[in-house]
Amino acid sequence: MSMGSTTGAALAQRRGSTGFFRVWHTLQMPLLATLAGLLLTSALLLVIQVNPLDVYAALLRGALGSVFGISSTLRWATPLILAGVAVTIGFKAGLFNAGLSGQIYLGGLVGSIIGFAVVLPAGLHPAVAIIGGGLAGAIWALIPALLLRYFGASEIVTSLMLWYVAIGISDFLVRQFFRDPTSAAFLMSVKVAPDAVLPSFFPVGNVSVMLFVSAGVALLAWYLMARSKIGYEVRMTGANPRFAFYAGLPTARRLVLAFCASGFVAGMIGAAESIGINQRFVSQFDPGFGFDGFLVALLANGSIAGCIPAGFFLGILKAGSMEIERTLGVSKSIIWILQGSIILFVSAYRLRDRINALFAHLTRR
Amino acid sequence: MEILTLSLVSSTLVVATPLILAAMGGLFSHQAGIFNFTLEGLMLFGSFFSVMFTVLTGNLWVGLLLGALSCTALAVIWGWVVVDLGADQIISALGFMLLAQGGTVFLMIAVLSQTGGVFSPLQLDIIRLPWLNAVPVLGSVLNGHTLLTYLSWLTLPLFLFVIYRTPYGLSLRAVGEKPEAAAAAGINVRFVRYSAIAITGVCCSLAGAQLALGLLGMFTDNMTAGRGIIAFAAVIFGRHRPLQVFLVALFFGFAGALTDRLQGFGLPSELLLTLPYVMTVVVLALSGWRTFTRAQSGHVKA
Amino acid sequence: MVVRRQVPGHSAGEVRELGMIQPIIELIGVTKRFGSFVANDAIDLRINEGEIHAIVGENGAGKSTLMKTLAGLHVPEEGRVLLRGQDVELRNPEIAMSKGIAMVHQHFSLIDALDVAENVVISDPPRRFGVLRRKVAVARVVELSRTYGLDVDPKRRVAECRVGVQQRVEILKALYRSPEVLILDEPTAVLTPQETQALIDNLRGLREKGKTIIFITHKLKEVMAVADRVTVMRAGSVVLNVPVAETNSSALANAMVGRSISVEARAKTGQLGAELARLEEVCRDGTSGSVGLDHVSLTLRRGEVVGIAGVEGNGQSELIEVITGMHMPAAGRVILQGEDVTSRASPLFMRQRGIAHIPEDRIATGLATTATLLDNLITGAHGVKPIARGPWIDQASARAHAQRLVREFDVRPGNIAADAGSLSGGNMQKAIIARELEGDPQIIVAAHPTRGVDIGAAEFVYSQLLARRERACVLLVSSDLDEILRLSDRILVMYRGAVIAESDADSLTTEQLGLLMAGIRREPQCVADAQGAAL
Incomplete structure (x- = not known):
């Protein structure tokens, strides 16, 4: 069965070109898919008699038109960049971490527990919480990685299933031991210590220093993957696992390592959301970062550093979608439809080939 | 033990129905060599469209039919993306899942002006067949299900027949194993793939309707909650063969029914709800060593 | 039109003598392109009714492409196809079959999971009310197999049939549609000489029954043995079209390669050196249903080329996997320079002990085609100085290393930043050899090193392997007997997972090798042994 390998192959269609053309080639499919998504959502909006241009204008206004909008965009970009990096690290190894959300969830649990149950110096507290959350995510990712390593079970399905398990375990633990007694219907933990809260640097909103951590993690992961021996071995294993095995690379260890690294980055997201935004563990706090990270990674088309701009792009969509709902009364589900159709089309390479052929045909005339 | 009563068997049949329908549908795509991960999205669309059309037409059967048609049309569109546009089957299926989540919410607001959930004015009747009670012990358990439950049982003999005893089934198996060879034998590979995906669409729609x-x-929003993924796991574990897939889906249904039952005994519900997923993972791990041979063994298939 | 059938009492042979030959198929100016590559360039070709027409040419000459056009698998960009003088458009295989043209493909197009009968009838299964009629299918296969003398068991699953049987199934599958023209694409590539002879007899039988046969091959001996007429293709064009009676092997060979070739005598070994590796009674299971290894023992010494001959799928791949550490033996010992390493074997370990491996499948195993040529050339070297610098890869050294290999092994185009997958087959092979021969390996395991490679590149590969012989041992696995005979000092024959014969290269003939590959040991000394035992 061709699971991880097709994912990797679909993302690595850059042949024999360098420099500008390579970048252009990398961007072609994401741009085309975005265009297809915009066409589909526009059609739906026209059906319900809403002008699509109004919607897209409201989207941009909501995301970039005010200080609050910008803060909202940055706030969402922070976890989205990391989610994209987490998925892309997996892609590089030819693996698909579809259970990102599970690792995020457990990262949130452990991060907040460190936040409220451990006493640490002020500067250190959030850092330890985020690293702890990352470790929780890495350990959770270790399970599908080992199941793949020793049983050959598809990491896509097992990690996705373990997402539901992570929710069950976390909610159970919070309800049993850490529940905020004042919370009534909603399940949430007690608040984290004030010194564990991530400091904010923006005049309004929830933009914490985590934004720089996110960008830093992306750049670090990119450098390690491109320049280190281990990164090289991970990349070669992802490009062709059979080749890597034949060539004597430690493929099994690299696959496990890459998957855990992906889980670590995912766990950081959960911890940062918990101590930075909610300042406690809140049940169902993840609004779908797993899917979003997947979309960021697809838009970045296999480039870890590319997750930074792609994360900002998706941050704009997320921040703007509130504005659409608020001012135009259009359900923000239209943004999910946009995202879904981008994912649907982003690997449809023959669409590009057909369009290229059409252009070639037209220009010949 | 009190929990292992006949009513557990009965609720197993109830919980298993959507899983069986979706998994049996899914195996058709896999038989044709299409790795169909859209079951979750298709089921969600199926749930919504069957309710929507029932609300709009006021007729349950028309609702079911139109629901199945719309769902099948969407399945075929996904088929176009993977068969003709060459998209990655898993990536595009995940996009389809998100499209289903967004699309159902959007349509619920746009068409039915509701948010969160929509009640259906009509429900599938429970069928009671007096002669079934004559079956010893299990008679009472086999009786009293919806039409779709009985239909889900019928899929087994029906699909066995279609896959192994018809020319279409022969083409299906040929296309799934060696598409180039099937094409060289004059089989229309695209038609076989599209039709298999359409059958998956019909079955998943009925699963959602159930x-x-x-x-x-x-x-309600996202009401399938991973059942399509469990059905998919059943297809994988059952190696897309009708009997095996049917039994695995039934087993997953049992896991679900057991969970429901244990909840009544005051055990923590959060943990219990993870049971079907844990079982799926365990089952996948145990079957994986044959279904996916990967890098570490040095034998990777394409 | 169908003259032959309206002349009662005349066999095909008589019709030929009566001078009623007419072209059944005529191609006029057929051109097929793939992107900018012209696979068939304005081909004109006439196939006469009732003849066996051989089409020969090197790999990539365009033979298969042309025949796929006739079978409806490719639609040509230009040109006409005439069937009995009428223009036809063979848009898909179904149309071609209904017009009486059927093709037996080079790579078997049988479906392993189906049984023989299902495979034969797959293009038009017997049915009633939409239900498959299995009994009718089986009866038809039995009947066909009797008519044409092609012996098969209709109820057996194809996966369980031997290669020679699969070939017969393949031919029956084509005959099932009662074609008038039967195209066979390299039907003897995977057969033993004896199976080949049986096939040739079958083809003669089919001709006697009035079928027209087109037969693609690159084995000239077969052409001379069976064909009535021969067409030679080179680089997408027809360069020669003559009756077989009017030509000979060397003329055809020259036409194929476009220059005179002379197979030069092999340079003989000098000194046999120390023992480098030894396998003792190694056993293992095969992967995915193929044969495993059955008590294989073998010794490799410095200074020799050891050839492993055998029909593909008789355990050669399994043997290579054991020697290169890709698969553990279930029993037996692997000894490197006197040290038992059986339990420690892994690709990494074997590479560290100086075993290089030129794998069977370039694209699936030998390269990461979606990674750059640079990344593909430094594998292995990336872990040692100067490329490795602490935990990092030194970019300048890596580039220098890759540039040097590209230069020394003449990999073209030598853009190390391009993806390895953008190279041609021959250049991929050069890149793999460049990487594998780096660092002076002790043992070079080369599996089918020239398969699908053009003659120039093949000569280069031979010279590289022979050049290493002084310092190392080369273990050569190939299904090409000429290659084995030309390079090897010592030849082992594998059959059903066992080494059934071992001999000096000089004392074996092609015929003997062929018998051995078919598992038949009928050498004089065996008879002598048997007599000795009887005494």
Whole structure:
């Protein structure tokens, strides 16, 4: 069965070109898919008699038109960049971490527990919480990685299933031991210590220093993957696992390592959301970062550093979608439809080939 | 033990129905060599469309039919993306899942002006066949299900027949194993693939309808909650062979029914709800060593 | 039109003598392109009714492409196809079959999971009310197999049939549609000489029954043995079209390669050196249903080329996997320079002990085609100085290393930043050899090193392997007997997972090798042994 390998192959269609053309080639499919998504959502909006241009204008206004909008965009970009990096690290190894959300969830649990149950110096507290959350995510990712390593079970399905398990375990633990007694219907933990809260640097909103951590993690992961021996071995294993095995690379260890690294980055997201935004563990706090990270990674088309701009792009969509709902009364589900159709089309390479052929045909005339 | 009563068997059949329908549908795509991960999205669309059309037409059967048609049309569109546009089957299926989540919410607001959920004015009737009670012991358990439950049992002999005893089934198996060879033998590979995906669409739509119209009597946001993924796991574990897939889906249904039952005994519900997923993972791990041979063994298939 | 059938009492042979030959198929100016590559360039070709027409040419000459056009698998960009003088458009295989043209493909197009009968009838299964009629299918296969003398068991699953049987199934599958023209694409590539002879007899039988046969091959001996007429293709064009009676092997060979070739005598070994590796009674299971290894023992010494001959799928791949550490033996010992390493074997370990491996499948195993040529050339070297610098890869050294290999092994185009997958087959092979021969390996395991490679590149590969012989041992696995005979000092024959014969290269003939590959040991000394035992 061709699971991880097709994912990797679909993302690595850059042949024999360098420099500008390579970048252009990398961007072609994401741009085309975005265009297809915009066409589909526009059609739906026209059906319900809403002008699509109004919607897209409201989207941009909501995301970039005010200080609050910008803060909202940055706030969402922070976890989205990391989610994209987490998925892309997996892609590089030819693996698909579809259970990102599970690792995020457990990262949130452990991060907040460190936040409220451990006493640490002020500067250190959030850092330890985020690293702890990352470790929780890495350990959770270790399970599908080992199941793949020793049983050959598809990491896509097992990690996705373990997402539901992570929710069950976390909610159970919070309800049993850490529940905020004042919370009534909603399940949430007690608040984290004030010194564990991530400091904010923006005049309004929830933009914490985590934004720089996110960008830093992306750049670090990119450098390690491109320049280190281990990164090289991970990349070669992802490009062709059979080749890597034949060539004597430690493929099994690299696959496990890459998957855990992906889980670590995912766990950081959960911890940062918990101590930075909610300042406690809140049940169902993840609004779908797993899917979003997947979309960021697809838009970045296999480039870890590319997750930074792609994360900002998706941050704009997320921040703007509130504005659409608020001012135009259009359900923000239209943004999910946009995202879904981008994912649907982003690997449809023959669409590009057909369009290229059409252009070639037209220009010949 | 009190929990292992006949009513557990009965609720197993109830919980398993959507899983069986979706998994049996899914195996058709896999038989044709299409790795169909859209079951979750298709089921969600199926739930919604069957409720929507029932609300709009006021007729349950028309609702079911139009629901199945719309769902099948969407399945075929996905088929176009993977068969003709060459998209990655898993990536595009995940996009389809998100499209289903967004699309159902959007349509619920746009068409039915509702948010969160929609009640259906009609529900699938429970069928009671007096002669079934004559079956010793299991008679009472086999009786009293919806039409779709009985239909889900019928899929087994029906699909066995279609796959192994018809020219279409021969083409299907040929296309799934060696598409180039099938093409060289004059088989229309695209037609076989599209038709298999369409059959998956019909079955998943009925699976969704059973959830919405058979069990709950309503549609709610994201109501399939991973059942399509469990059905997919059943297809993988059952190696897309009808009998195996049927039995695995039934087993997953048992896991679900057991969970429901244990909840009544005061055990923590959060943990219990993870049971079907844990079982799926365990089952995948145990079957994986044959279904996916990967890098570490040095034998990777394409 | 169908003259032959309206002349009662005349066999095909008589019709030929009566001078009623007419072209059944005529191609006029057929051109097929793939992107900018012209696979068939304005081909004109006439196939006469009732003849066996051989089409020969090197790999990539365009033979298969042309025949796929006739079978409806490719639609040509230009040109006409005439069937009995009428223009036809063979848009898909179904149309071609209904017009009486059937093709037996080079790579078997049988479906392993189906049984023989299902495979034969797959293009038009017997049915009633939409239900498959299995009994009718089986009866038809039995009947066909009797008519044409092609012996098969209709109820057996194809996966369980031997290669020679699969070939017969393949031919029956084509005959099932009662074609008038039967195209066979390299039907003897995977057969033993004895199976080949049986096939040739079958083809003669089919001709006697009035079928027209087109037969693609690159084995000239077969052409001379069976064909009535021969067409030679080179680089997408027809360069020669003559009756077989009017030509000979060397003329055809020259036409194929476009220059005179002379197979030069092999340079003989000098000194046999120390023992480098030894396998003792190694056993293992095969992967995915193929044969495993059955008590294989073998010794490799410095200074020799050891050839492993055998029909593909008789355990050669399994043997290579054991020697290169890719698969553990279930029993037996692997000894490197006197040290038992059986339990420690892994690709990494074997590479560290100086075993290089030129794998069977370039694209699936030998390269990461979606990674750059640079990344593909430094594998292995990336872990040692100067490329490795602490935990990092030194970019300048890596580039220098890759540039040097590209230069020394003449990999073209030598853009190390391009993806390895953008190279041609021959250049991929050069890149793999460049990487594998780096660092002076002790043992070079080369599996089918020239398969699908053009003659120039093949000569280069031979010279590289022979050049290493002084310092190392080369273990050569190939299904090409000429290659084995030309390079090897010592030849082992594998059959059903066992080494059934071992001999000096000089004392074996092609015929003997062929018998051995078919598992038949009928050498004089065996008879002598048997007599000795009887005494």
